[in-house]
Amino acid sequence: MIILGIDPGLATLGYGVVEKDNSGRMRPLAYGVVTTPKDLPLQKRLMLIEKGVDEVLEKYHPDEVAFEELFFTENITTGIAVSQARGVALLTCAKKCERIFEYTPMQIKQALTGYGRADKKQIQQVVASILRLQSIPRPDDAADALAIALCQAFVSRFGGMFAVGNMTRTKGKNATPIDGVPNKKLVPQKEGRKAIKSTAAAIALRAVTGEGEEK
Numbered sequence: 001m002i003i004l005g006i007d008p009g010l011a012t013l014g015y016g017v018v019e020k021d022n023s024g025r026m027r028p029l030a031y032g033v034v035t036t037p038k039d040l041p042l043q044k045r046l047m048l049i050e051k052g053v054d055e056v057l058e059k060y061h062p063d064e065v066a067f068e069e070l071f072f073t074e075n076i077t078t079g080i081a082v083s084q085a086r087g088v089a090l091l092t093c094a095k096k097c098e099r100i101f102e103y104t105p106m107q108i109k110q111a112l113t114g115y116g117r118a119d120k121k122q123i124q125q126v127v128a129s130i131l132r133l134q135s136i137p138r139p140d141d142a143a144d145a146l147a148i149a150l151c152q153a154f155v156s157r158f159g160g161m162f163a164v165g166n167m168t169r170t171k172g173k174n175a176t177p178i179d180g181v182p183n184k185k186l187v188p189q190k191e192g193r194k195a196i197k198s199t200a201a202a203i204a205l206r207a208v209t210g211e212g213e214e215k
Helices: 042-060 076-094 105-113 121-129 140-162 191-210
Strands: 002-007 012-020 026-035 063-069 099-102
Touching: 002 076, 002 140, 012 042, 012 140, 026 042, 026 140, 042 076, 042 105, 063 076, 063 191, 099 140, 099 191, 105 121, 105 140, 121 140, 121 191
Parallel strands: 002 063, 063 099
Antiparallel strands: 002 012, 012 026
């Protein structure tokens, strides 16, 4: 299975592509950024984002795509522009991949480290360890995108719980049909967090100690 992780941004959009084999082992296929010059009009910057994301999709044909959700408490003007960039990336991916998911920053941290308030350096170290990279991926946006892809790889067994449009992530109840089946029950958000944390604890331990891996 090939998974594309996207860290949304207008000036810099990070992407990371990982492959997960049948044993659950991950390896990096590519990572990098799509950049847009700040002196260009917004519409042209959005076109560059569409072009860059489409090139990644065409080259790697991911089976699943995972996005980080956006949260803004300050500078709403910048937040709106980034949201537009995220929307373009989301639409571009939706045209070529039906399985699209999104995670909050805390969920991503839990999936990789078992701790929802881990700092950026901890996340980057775990990413490098899991993917057996010689150094931490650069720039930070690319490392973040790899973390998002790994998050999806770890929790993909929970099916549509984190699919785009599924409000279970942010609400206690959900009436949104899944896979075309109305009233299909979902795992409550609290249970989902427990499942992520439980999975993450084993993953993070294995990534740091090597326990459970082939020698």
